[in-house]
Amino acid sequence: MIKAVKGMNDLFGKKAYRWGRMEEDIKTIVQTANFTEFRTPIVEEIALFKRGVGETTDVVQKEMYDFLDKKGRHIAMRPEGTASVVRAFIEHGISINEPAPFKLFYIGPFFRYERPQKGRYRQFHQLGIEIFGDDTPQMDGEMIFTACRVLEHFKIDYEVHINSIGCKECRPVYREKLVEYFSSKKDKLCDDCQKRIETNPLRLLDCKTCNPKEKYQDIPVMTDHLCEICDDHFKKLQKSLEIFHVKGVIDPFIVRGLDYYTRTAFEIVANTGGSQNAVAGGGRYDNLVSDIGGVDTPATGFAMGLERLFDLIPEDFYQPPMISAGYALCEEAVDDLVHFAKHMSHHPVTFFADYKPRKIKKVLQKADRSEISFVFMVGENEVKNKTVLMKNMKTGEQKLYGQHEVILIVRDLMKAEANFLKKNF
């Protein structure tokens, strides 16, 4: 039997309904903050991710879903969104054509070739926002605040960790300090970290094997080594977060796994029940646009894992939709039901017809199990009198309408729906 590809999931039924509602709510929230939707292709030249995400990162080195196309082009399924968006931003001259700041969001599937586990799949989904052309710390604050707004909407318990990882000027100085510090302790580090001293010493900080945070109290931290400009930026960011009422803790051990970050770096963790508890993460990337060949443009943004977010939303956060259905109680009623279905189709109510004639008992049993709210039935009597019988499955109330009184029916249904559907806005 053919099954879904490893780490890729089907979505249907109630879960698909809740997922769709979740995406709608997310879009509404970010759109009210003037982020506009941005769609890029699922695949890109692999070179984009190598340059954008960083040649030495795990994402590029071992988690890329890549292949050669029929012309031998080396293509990769996007492992994250920022690189693609930056590519499009440059390609379409958006920095020249659009007034800054340019605020956008994307929502869609991403791919990483990893071993699946709870909260991590080979095809996963992210919400991302990016802001181009603004270097203010307050915009970083709004960016983080926007992530919080989404989580607040879904009543999620979370914690914001923020850090500054400096800029081109001060980070190399700090990096040297770190290398110096850990070189004396080299024999106490794990194999990976011994290599990291050479390749990416910052990553030593969040290694869970060596756990330097716990072992050594005197590790030099970036926040003590920021240059004047970065320090000022970081202080103003904290001030703005206070004003936004974002309860963040400063965590100098936040190091992002992607190479492009400068200054602001943050992560939001939540209690997922599993170990994959980082629900969102991001920061500032002032050098990425120019690194990929665009004009020097400051930028900031985050990505949020939708599978992880989804798992945090209570199952009853969304009420199921109100559905109405029509049934024929005898062969002679089928044509009348077809007419009725045709009339109902002109109105914005969820209605479907089941044309197979059934005994009334079966109809109600079926409707009950399908969680249908209103049942419309046409039988011998209804055909004779040109009527249709409506039954409210919740209250048991019944009402007889003329088959052409669809306007009246729809009005009653919509009235019921207003009480029935708990809107979250």
Next chain:
RNA sequence: GUGGGUAUAGUUCAAUGGUAGAGCACCGGAUUGUGGUUCCGGGCGUUGUGGGUUCGAGUCCCAUUACCCACCCCA
């Protein structure tokens, strides 16, 4: 890439090495047009796949694949 666990009906699970079963779901019925309850009827599934041990394997051994959980890393 590295560990650990699991694999039997659509689904959830049983079956001291000796003929593969149950609940739920699904379909039909219990005399006439009213649901959630009850009762009755309806199941041959290559026991994930391939080998091996044995008179005999769902059960023991080996391999393989898939899923789940964790590590690494990330959202």
